[in-house]
Amino acid sequence: xxxxxxxxxxxxxxxxxxxxxxxxxxxxxxxxxxxxxxxxxxxxxxxxxxxxxxxxxxxxxxxxxxxxxxxxxxxxxxxxxxxxxxxxxxxxxxxxxxxxxxxxxxxxxxxxxxxxxxxxxxxxxxxxxxxxxxxxxxxxxxxxxxxxxxxxxxxxxxxxxxxxxxxxxxxxxxxxxxxxxxxxxxxxxxxxxxxxxxxxxxxxxxxxxxxxxxxxxxxxxxxxxxxxxxxxxxxxxxxxxxxxxxxxxxxxxxxxxxxxxxxxxxxxxxxxxxxxxxxxxxxxxxxxxxxxxxxxxxxxxxxxxxxxxxxxxxxxxxxx
Numbered sequence: 017x018x019x020x021x022x023x024x025x026x027x028x029x030x031x032x033x034x035x036x037x038x039x040x041x042x043x044x045x046x047x048x049x050x051x052x053x054x055x056x057x058x059x060x061x062x063x064x065x066x067x068x069x070x071x072x073x074x075x076x077x078x079x080x081x082x083x084x085x086x087x088x089x090x091x092x093x094x095x096x097x098x099x100x101x102x103x104x105x106x107x108x109x110x111x112x113x114x115x116x117x118x119x120x121x122x123x124x125x126x127x128x129x130x131x132x133x134x135x136x137x138x139x140x141x142x143x144x145x146x147x148x149x150x151x152x153x154x155x156x157x158x159x160x161x162x163x164x165x166x167x168x169x170x171x172x173x174x175x176x177x178x179x180x181x182x183x184x185x186x187x188x189x190x191x192x193x194x195x196x197x198x199x200x201x202x203x204x205x206x207x208x209x210x211x212x213x214x215x216x217x218x219x220x221x222x223x224x225x226x227x228x229x230x231x232x233x234x235x236x237x238x239x240x241x242x243x244x245x246x247x248x249x250x251x252x253x254x255x256x257x258x259x260x261x262x263x264x265x266x267x268x269x270x271x272x273x274x275x276x277x278x279x280x281x282x283x284x285x286x287x288x289x290x291x292x293x294x295x296x297x298x299x300x301x302x303x304x305x306x307x308x309x310x311x312x313x314x315x316x317x318x319x320x321x322x323x324x325x326x327x328x329x330x331x332x333x334x335x336x
Contacts, residue, residue: 026064026321027072033316034062034075037309043300046280051179052299055082055281060298060309064317065225067292069238077221082297083176084217085279088162089140090227090252092214095161096143097248108146108199109139113258113265124193131199133259135277137211138190144214145200145207154210162217164243167226170217177216184212219283221295228276228285228293231256253287257325264304272314273324284310288323 038060047053061075097105114132124131124138131139147154162170191204191211200207229238235249236242257275261268261284268276274294276286282299284307294317298309318324 029320030062030072030074033313037312040309043302043308045299049179051176052281055299057300061221062296062313063221063225065229065293067233073222081218081220082281082283083173084219085215085281087277087279087283087285088214088217089135090277091161091165092143093134094252098244109134109142111255124190135259137187141191141207141211142194142199144210145202151206151209155213158214165227166223168223172216173218177212180212221297224285224295225293228287231287232289232293262304264306272318273326274318278306280305282307286314289325
């Protein structure tokens, strides 16, 4: 298939997937963070960024902005892996699937002292406590890594940040439990300030697709510039495959074959290895905190393009 035909086929398929998902009225936005409950539940957008930099988007991508929430856990994980290495990181956290809610307190107490993986709240809070410096320096460190991984400077949504801080009692419980087990590098308040800041980065699907594209390309930008090491990229994709979708990681990987990370704002980023990155967002969530429409779009795209990681080759061969 010639390249122009290939791009047009991707555009047509993504449009079909988004239109089909729009009809799905199941689920509702997260309501335990007040600012997330105020969004329009019917917004839906998707974007595919191929490894060569070609981007195809559909739906409300021009006017849907959201906070990254747990997708931002990839920022702290990647930055720390690059600066400290795997051995040090895995002395702070495990990398095993939890089989429980992303905000589970019981798993910290039962399976401690180390959090089970960096994709659940306990693991991300623990990693935030290991970022060097004071509160301002940790925020600046995150800003630098966010810009590297998303290809542009990200802003923090102040209203969401304040809302997270005001209603984050469950995360405070997790942090105090970690502190009691000597698994926080700093005070509870300082660790949570950094964690809430991290979750409040704002984005749209076109920018969000940049990170999974990097991971699909082994850490390389479309122009060949190395942004992160291939070792880190491979490790993070593996963690996304097993832990990125919490206790629905298994069924997601079976259906799509694309390692992914979800956030309760309705964002999902997914890695089509060797092909590109996909970002989808719709705030209607299932009981596990995943975007119902996002899951639907990813399954459609993977099926049509044969982007399952276990497939021996993609659906289409491109002729330059």
